[in-house]
Amino acid sequence: MTPQNPPRDDMHHDGSPDELLAGEYVLGTLSAEARAQVEARLAHDVPLRAAVDAWEARLLPLTALAPADEPSADLWPRIARSLHIAGARAAGPAAKPAARADGWQRWWNSLALWRGLATGAVAVALLLAVALGFRLGAPAGPQYMVVLVAPQDKAPGWVIQASSPRELSLIPLGMTPVPAARSLQFWTKADDWSGPVSLGLVQPGEPMRVPIDRLPPLQHNQLFELTLEPENGSPIGRPTGPILYIGRAVRVRG
Amino acid sequence: MSDFHADAFDHDAALQACARGDQQALQRLYEREHRYLFGVALRIVRQRQVAEDVLHDAFVSIWQRAASFDPARGAGRGWMFTVVRHAALNRMRSASREVSLDDDEVPSDGEGGLPAGDAMTDDPFVHRAMLGRLGDCLSALEPARRDCVLLAYVEGCSHGEIAERTRTPLGTVKAWIQRSLRALRECMG
Numbered sequence: 139m140t141p142q143n144p145p146r147d148d149m150h151h152d153g154s155p156d157e158l159l160a161g162e163y164v165l166g167t168l169s170a171e172a173r174a175q176v177e178a179r180l181a182h183d184v185p186l187r188a189a190v191d192a193w194e195a196r197l198l199p200l201t202a203l204a205p206a207d208e209p210s211a212d213l214w215p216r217i218a219r220s221l222h223i224a225g226a227r228a229a230g231p232a233a234k235p236a237a238r239a240d241g242w243q244r245w246w247n248s249l250a251l252w253r254g255l256a257t258g259a260v261a262v263a264l265l266l267a268v269a270l271g272f273r274l275g276a277p278a279g280p281q282y283m284v285v286l287v288a289p290q291d292k293a294p295g296w297v298i299q300a301s302s303p304r305e306l307s308l309i310p311l312g313m314t315p316v317p318a319a320r321s322l323q324f325w326t327k328a329d330d331w332s333g334p335v336s337l338g339l340v341q342p343g344e345p346m347r348v349p350i351d352r353l354p355p356l357q358h359n360q361l362f363e364l365t366l367e368p369e370n371g372s373p374i375g376r377p378t379g380p381i382l383y384i385g386r387a388v389r390v391r392g
Numbered sequence: 393m394s395d396f397h398a399d400a401f402d403h404d405a406a407l408q409a410c411a412r413g414d415q416q417a418l419q420r421l422y423e424r425e426h427r428y429l430f431g432v433a434l435r436i437v438r439q440r441q442v443a444e445d446v447l448h449d450a451f452v453s454i455w456q457r458a459a460s461f462d463p464a465r466g467a468g469r470g471w472m473f474t475v476v477r478h479a480a481l482n483r484m485r486s487a488s489r490e491v492s493l494d495d496d497e498v499p500s501d502g503e504g505g506l507p508a509g510d511a512m513t514d515d516p517f518v519h520r521a522m523l524g525r526l527g528d529c530l531s532a533l534e535p536a537r538r539d540c541v542l543l544a545y546v547e548g549c550s551h552g553e554i555a556e557r558t559r560t561p562l563g564t565v566k567a568w569i570q571r572s573l574r575a576l577r578e579c580m581g
Contacts, residue, residue, distance in 0.1 A: 161573035165544045166436070166477070167551050170485035191465050196580050198470045199523040200545045201477070204435040206427040209444050213430075214422055216444075217451045221415065368486055378482070380452045 160189035164197055174374035181333070181376075220380060221290060282356045283390045286364060286383035295383045298362055304351040306337070314342040314382060316366065323367040324348065325377055328360040339371050340364060360387040403468030410458035418455050421472065429476045436480040436548030446483055450476040484548050529579035536560070537568045541576070544569065 162168050163176045180187050284298035295314060299307045308324065316322055324337040324346075337348045350356070365372075366379035401424055409417035426447065433450075434443040454475055461471055523530065530538050536558065543549040543557060551569070555562040 157577065158570055158573055161577070162569065165541065165569065165573070166481045166548055167544045167554075167569060168485070169550075170482070173482060173485055194470065194474050195466055196526060196576065197545055198473060199526045200542065201428070201432050201473045202523070203542065203546045204428075204431040206431040207434050208427055209430040209440070209447060213426070213444050213447060214419070217422070217448050218415075218419075220448065220452050221418070221455055373486070380449060381456070 154189075156186050157189050160186060161193050163190060164193035170373060178374045178376070219290070281390050282358070282360075282387040284360075284362050284385045284387045286362060286385040289381050289384055296364065298385070298387075300350075300356050300387075303355060304349060306348040306350055308340065308346045308348060310343050310345060312343070314364075316342050319369045320366050320379070321369050321371060322364050322382065323371050323377070323379075324362070324364055326353070326360060326362045328354065328357045334361075334363075334376050336371065336375065339367075356387055358387060358389045361385075362387070403472070404461075404463045407454075407458050407461045407468045407471070410455055411461070418451065418458075421454070422451060425469070425472060429472065432473060433476050433480045435546055436477065437483055438548075442483065443480070446480045447476065450479040453479065481548060485550070525580060526576075529576050532579060533572055533575060537572045540565055540568050541572050 159168075159172075159176065163173060168176065176186070176190070180190065282298075282300040285294045286296040286298065287294050294311055296311060297309045299309065314322060322340040322342060324340050325334045326337055327334040331354075335353065337350075338346075340346055361384070363377070363384040364382050365377040366382055367377070368379075372378045403421065406417045406421050410421070429450070430443060430447055433446040434440060437443050437446055450472075454472060457475075461468060465471075466474075530541065533541070539558060540554050543554045549557065551562060551565050554560070554569075555565045558565070560568075
């Protein structure tokens with residue numbers, strides 16, 4: 139870990155460049171791109187993660203130098219609305235933390251709000267399939283459908299229809315308001331994938347066709363979500379912003 | 393880190409309750425920490441509305457990631473601060489990219505658009521009293537280098553902004569920060 143006689147001024151000749159990288163990441167002096175690269179590596183790079191954790195612990199007392207201040211009284215209600223804290227999830231069985239996964243898999247699997255989502259979404263999906271008159275009974279291969287619902291109140295916002303093995307259709311059920319300079323980004327992850335895959339940016343309120351021929355075949359229970367991201371999409375190749383809509387693939391028979 | 397609160401609020405237990413879907417646990421964490429977390433975010437992003445957006449996103453993130461919080465990697469209160477700080481830093485760094493603030497530009501001698509640093513950064517007694525071992529190690533740094541560390545961590549300044557504020561060449565600032573990090577690591581272990 140500790141290099142022998144490192145040149146004092148050149149981190150590239152230092153035996154542990156990641157040590158300084160981790161320090162600058164925690165300090166906050168890295169550029170957006172460099173920050174994104176570090177965050178992407180944290181998912182799988184155990185030594186880097188350990189170095190970052192150690193720097194977080196070393197420098198954390200400095201947070202006490204920022205004077206405490208009171209945000210507006212609206213802030214907690216706003217957070218609560220985003221989580222729909224007023225009872226939407228109260229009835230579900232207690233979720234347990236993800237057992238032993240690592241990196242993004244662990245993070246992805248651990249989102250408590252995903253639990254208990256499938257059952258409700260299935261019912262909504264089947265109803266909508268009828269109500270919207272989708273023709274899902276094409277002969278070749280299994281057909282899948284996904285209803286993306288808001289995590290807070292399970293209100294359906296988008297429908298995904300897998301009309302062929304090579305393409306998805308993403309269909310809006312209404313308008314999704316998106317703040318200025320932010321974008322909706324579309325993601326998927328099957329149970330056995332190591333991390334989510336971006337399916338691209340989505341225009342609010344507009345249908346979109348997404349080629350999926352480079353992905354493994356759709357699976358039952360495969361997860362889809364729309365997250366709020368920076369205008370040009372997540373800079374680090376996995377979701378960074380809040381989840382606006384989420385759902386799992388349901389196999390439908392024609 | 394040292395706990396600044398005398399009583400025994402159990403942040404780790406509250407986060408584990410969040411992971412089980414206990415919404416009131418998150419509210420208790422908010423009620424307990426929001427003023428400190430807001431202060432940290434505000435110092436970095438400098439605008440109240442932006443700081444509220446940061447805190448909003450951070451609390452949504454804390455709720456969603458509560459199950460992945462690992463007490464073995466650090467205490468829960470500290471974890472919440474890291475989530476808020478990095479949300480604030482990500483906001484600032486991507487914002488500065490949007491207005492194409494060039495980090496490698498040689499800073500001019502003119503007045504920068506940033507408010508001057510304040511006395512917070514240069515009182516070694518304050519450091520020692522509040523910061524424990526870290527305060528001792530910071531006090532051992534040359535004041536100008538210590539200021540670089542504090543401007544970065546507390547004020548969220550980029551290299552370029554530190555160069556402007558301290559009227560120091562950018563390359564010098566970068567070198568000072570790296571040396572300071574090495575010195576702190578050696579001093580603190």
